[in-house]
Amino acid sequence: MGLQDYITLVFTDYTLRTITLGTALLGAICGMLGSFAVLRKQSLLGDAISHAALPGIALAFLIHGAKNSFYFLIGALVSGLLGTFWIKGITKRTHLKSDTALGLVLSLFFGFGMLLLTYIQKQENANQAGLDKYLFGQAATLMESDVWILAGVTGISLLILLFFWKEFKILLFDPEYTKTLGFNTRVIDILITTFMVLAIVLGLQTVGVVLMSAMLLAPAAAARQWTNHLWKMIVIAAVFGALSGIIGTGISATQNNLSTGPVIVLVAAVFVLFSFIFAPSRGLLFRQIRFMKNRNNLKLHKTLSVMYEIAKTHKNFKHPHKIKILNNFQGFSRKSLKKMETYQWIELNGQMWNLTDKGYHKAVNLYNQQNIQQDD
Template sequence: MSLINIFSDYTLRTVALGSALLGAISGVIGTYTVLRKQSLVGDAVSHAALPGIGIAFLLTGSKNIEWLLLGAFISGWLSLYIVNSIIKNSKVKYDSALGMILSVFFGLGLVILTYIQKIPDSNQAGLEGFLFGQASTLLKRDVIVMSIVGGAIIIIIALLWKEFKLLSFDPEFCQVSGFPKEKLDLILTTLIVIAIVTGLQTVGVVLMSDMIIAPAVSARQWTDKLSVMVILSSIFGGLSGVIGTIISSSTRNLPTGPVIVVIISAISIISLFIAPGRGIIWRRMRDKKNKKRLNRNIILNSIYNLNIEGNRIQGYSLEDLSISKGDFNFPINTIEKELEKLETLDLVKGKDEKWYITEKGINEIEDFRGRLEE
C-alpha cells in the first residue's frame, strides 16, 4: 500500500476522506473547547453518546448513520445538561459531576448494547464498533452526512465569528456588552456535541475526546491569532486523519482510530517542543541566551562602576574584578571568558593583563541601565 492507493482504491479513498473531514471538523471546534478550558467536555460527551446510539438502534431498528448520530447527539447533549444542573444546584464540583455522569452513561450504554445483543435477528453487529471506531466501514453516505454537518458547523462559526471569539476570550465582557451570552454558549455547546458525535464512527467513543483537544493544542503553540489557530487546527486534524488511515490500511489488524490518535498526539508533542516563540526548545534557548547576556552585562557593569569610582585611565586586573562588590560573584575563569567575549564586541579592551572599558562599552552599559530604570 502506498500513497498512490489513496487515489485508486475507492474504499480507502472514502475512509481517508471521512477521517480527514472528522479531523478538520473536530480541529475547528476543538479550538473553542481548548480556549474555553472545556477540554474534558469532549471526553464526557463521547462516552455519554453510547446509550443514545443503542436507544436509537432499538427504536428505529436501523443502522443508518443519521438515526444513530441523532441518538448520540441527544444523549451527549443530555449528559452535559445534567452535569450543568448538578453543579448549578449543588456543591458538587465540575470534575466530579463530569466523571460520574460520563461513567454512568457509559455503563448505561453497555447495558443497552448487551440488551440489543440478546434480541434475536437484530442485525446489531457493528454497534460495538462505536467503542473504538471502525473507520473501515465508512460509506460514501456517511461521508456525505459528515460533509453536510461539517459545512453547517463552519458556516455557523463564520457567521458568529466575533461573538464566539468574545465568548472564548472574555465571557464577562461578552455579557456586559449586550451579547446574549447564554444563547451563544448554548449554540457553541451544541456545535461541540455535534462535532464529537460525527466523529464517533471513525475513532470511537473512547478516543474521540482526543480529536477535540490535540489538534487545537498543537495549533495553539504556533500562533496567537484565533483565525490562524482555527485553520491550523483543522489542517492538523485533517492531516492526522489521512495519515492515520493510510498507515492503518497498510498493516493488517491495525485499528484506524488509535493510529489517528497516535499521529495527532505526535503532532502535539512536536508542536509543544519546537513551535517558534512558545515551544519548550525555544524557551530553553531564550533562557540560555538571556542568562549569557545578563552575565556579560554584570561584568561590564562592574568595570564601569570601578571606572566611575576610581581613576579613569587605570585598567583593572581579573583579581580586581572578582572582588569587586556586587550581588553576583563569578569564578575568575568565567570572568576572563566573558571579558574576552566583550573584547570581540569592542566593549572592553585588554592590555598587559589589565582591562579597560571602551567608549562604546560605556555607552552600552549606560543605555542598558537607562532601559532597566524605565
C-alpha cells in the first residue's frame, strides 16, 4: 500500500480510520500527561503503572469470564492505582527510596500478572485467546467505542488541567510553597496520578505493557528540549504524541508484518532524537555551535587585549604596528585579524595594524571587566 492509498483509506476505511484516530488521541493524552511525569522526575512511574495494570486485566477476565474492553479497563485502572499508591506508601512510610519502591511494585505486580495469564491460558476456555496481546499491544483491536473513550478522557483531562492549572503549576515546581498557600497537595497529587494511570491503562491495548512507558515519556522528553514554558511543553508534547500515533499507524499500514505499537514508539523515539540534536535552546548541534562561537569570541578578545597592551605604550593608540609582533601570541591568526577588521576594531594596511576608536573602547571595556573579576 502506498502513501496516497493510505491517506485515501483513512477517510474511507472504517478500521483504518478508527485505528488512526485512536493512536492519535492516545499519543496526545500521553504527551500531555507525560509532561508532568518528566518534570516531576517520575519517569519510571509510567513503567511501574503499566506493569501493575496487568494483573487487573487478568482478574477482570477471570471474574467476568469473557473478553470485554470495559471490564479490562476497570480492572487495569484499579490495579494500576493500587500499584501507584503502594509505591507512594512505601516511599513515605519506610526508608526506601522511590526507585527501590518502583522496582519492587513493578516486579511484584508483573510477576503476579504473568502467573494469572499462565493460569488462564491453561484453562479450557476459548475466550481467553488474545489476552497476551496486552503485553505488546495490538492496535488492530481498537473499536469505535475505544476511540470515544479516549476522546472523552482526553477532553476531561484537558478541562481539569485548565481548571486546576494554577495548582498543578505551583505543585510541580514548588510543593512546599503550595502547602503554605493552603492548597491540599495530596488531592492535587492524586488527581494528576489518577489521570496518568488512566492514560496508561487506555494505551495498553494499543502499545502494550512493555512499551507503554516509552509512549508516555518520549513525547514529553522531546518537547522539553524546545521550551522552558510549561504550557508550551504540554502542547508540543501532545502534538509529538499525536504525530507519533498517526505516522506510526501509517508506516504499519503501508508495510507488511509491522506491529503498530512498536512502530509508534520508534517514531516517538525519532522525535526525541531529532529534538536532542536540533532543538535551538538545548539541542546538541546548536550547543556545539554556541560553544564554537564563544571560543572564537574569546580568541578575538584575547587578541584584542594583547593589541591594547601594545597600543597603550604609545601616546596615540592609533600608532601602527607590525603584524609579526603578534606571532608570539598563541591566540593570534590571520583569520582572527580579518574578523576583527570586519568588526571595525582594527585597521589593516599591508603588514601593519592599528586600533580604531571602536576597537580601543572595546579593549578598555574588556580590560575593566577583567580587573573587576580579579577584584571579586
